[in-house]
Amino acid sequence: MPRIEVAGEIVANPPNNFERFPVSAIPFFDGHNDTLLRLLDQGDDAATAFVEGNAKTDIDLPRAREGGMVGGFFAMFPPPLKSSGTLTATERNEGKLPAELEFEPAMRSINSMARLLYKIEQSGVLRVCRNAGSLREAIAAGEMAALFHIEGAEPIDLKLDSLHVLHAAGLRSLGLTWSRANAFGTGVPFKFPADPDIGPGLTDAGKALVRECNALGVLIDLSHLNAAGFRDVAATSQKPLVATHSNVHALCAHPRNLLDWQLAAIRETKGVVGLNYAVGFLREDGQFRADTELEVLVRHVDALLEALGEDGVALGSDFDGAMMPRPIKDVAGVPNLLQAMLDKGYGEPLVRKIALDNWLSVVERTIG
Template identity: 40%
Template sequence: MTELPAVLDGHNDSLLALRRASADPSVFRDGHAGGDLDLPRAREGGLAAGLFAIFVPSEDRFGPERARSDTADGYRIERPPPLSPAAARRVTDDLIGVFDAITGFDGVRKCTTVDDLRACVDGDELGAVLHFEGSEAIAPDLSNFEAYYDRGLRSLGPAWSRPTQFADGVPFRYPSGPDCADGLTDAGRRLVERCDDRGVLVDCAHLASEGFWDVHEVSTNPLVVSHAAAHGVCPLSRNLTDDQLDAVADTGGVVGLTFAANALRPDGENDPEVPLSVVVEHVDYLVDRMGVDHVALGSDFDGATVVDSIGDAAGLPTLFTALRDAGYSQRDLRKLAHENWLRVLDAVWAS
């Protein structure tokens, strides 16, 4: 049987999962019963590298943060209020400490260059890239940007699903288009420009469509959405419309397909009973619209309700087997698994 390719995944929230569990970081190295990702399961599933998110829950609360209200044809989950800078910086520093701990273990590599990532794809270390999901810890004047860069920051999203000093985050709504919040602020435009100058990836995940198009206008780099799905299959506010997909392809960018149930299921419900055929349907839709060079993976392991047909990091081979059975060639699978991410990161980090 043809060997399945190594995977570079565009998004996980495993650092927060470890902090929430008050877990010793060694459980990531040794394996643990909870969560979606640790080193043993990464090896079992062929996960070679991933973007590890720093995500700060609203005001450092670790319980349920958002109340759902049903509508006539779906639901709305309103955004939490803006996060205080003090809370953002405190938790961000804690989570960078977790990142530093796990990348200090044998078998895990902190990645700041594409050569680092290629070594993980070709070898047996798990690569970890530091990403900010929502950039509240960064000062509006960018005075601490370089300090975070020096600590390994190579990718960031200007907002999660709440307003920040840089952009407005899109709320969870179903059914809904993504045009339901504001775009980049003046500080957000300066942040995108600094990222372009410094070689830091700008992630459009969680931006409303206005923010997406603002990034398109300001940035000279490929458009990237680390974890989302096709609005044409599931009309969730956080999924990408056809015109957004066209823009990603036109700039040479990439979309990482999420494994979040509510983004994949056509009914938008957060029910993990989702067959692999639905995941493949999203891949097909994205590939048909953009071409296979612009589609990758962005699992959202430990940050969403992962569909049970994949389960966790150890389940990645089931998806690639299904894609192969659906007619994707070995060359296509390599692109979806890691080559597209490597190409885009090489273009951005070398800028």
């Protein structure tokens, strides 16, 4: 039976659930997935599809156990993509943003995904965690440790009443924007090549939202936020800066990626960046091609380590939200990436930090 290491602590006698992990697997925690969104299309069978296996998503429980995934940020993106005002290729190339989304449809969408997450929890294989201690407990118990994350603050009203309700329901991580504007800030377009330094900063309501998230213990996710908004969060927040699924702009000039000064600001606060596997945010040419080699991902890891240090780099796949490199494909392929890091010469202690420990550390320092 394998021994499972959780943030430096050995679980000498892990429960039977862990017998499904390969002995060679390094357990990992994922900073971002859109699996709940994809599961919604499967209606009443969605929770069963996750638990028993499902070829229509990048993550399900059997493949997660095969690959060594012990938990992650389970994103709720309002609303489903087909309703979000998809842009034409020309509009994207011009740097346009999708139309803003009203509060009520955003909240309906979040309610649907939250209900699904808790339905999966009722199966006994997943636990919605509210702090770092419960994350460690879930992992040690062989349950998938899930953090309730919202990608885009559209379901938050200006009085912040819904923020408190959602927090009581389990919300522990919030991306202020997706790649559109809302009442709190402005996201970046999907234009390539482009700079994230575009558009206005946070509104007064956005700064108030940051302060209230700090007070409640809700991690603020900077992925998708524009540069001016990033500066405002850095000036307002008292917690480590975190980008759950972003890469290095110097290697791929997509506005979703982080500039040198943003990486320096994250390091100064002892924050974390989760490596995004989306091929269009990795490749130097910005193309969406599945034949992207693991070497390209490791190049971003190298740059993140240089900019942030060993405690600042983690994983943030974007599973079920983007095109994955063929050598990874889905959650069962993540060991291929971890092996590529080992082959590059990263020692196993460093790979374990990137895979799991750095997320546990920053969750403890932001959420509690």
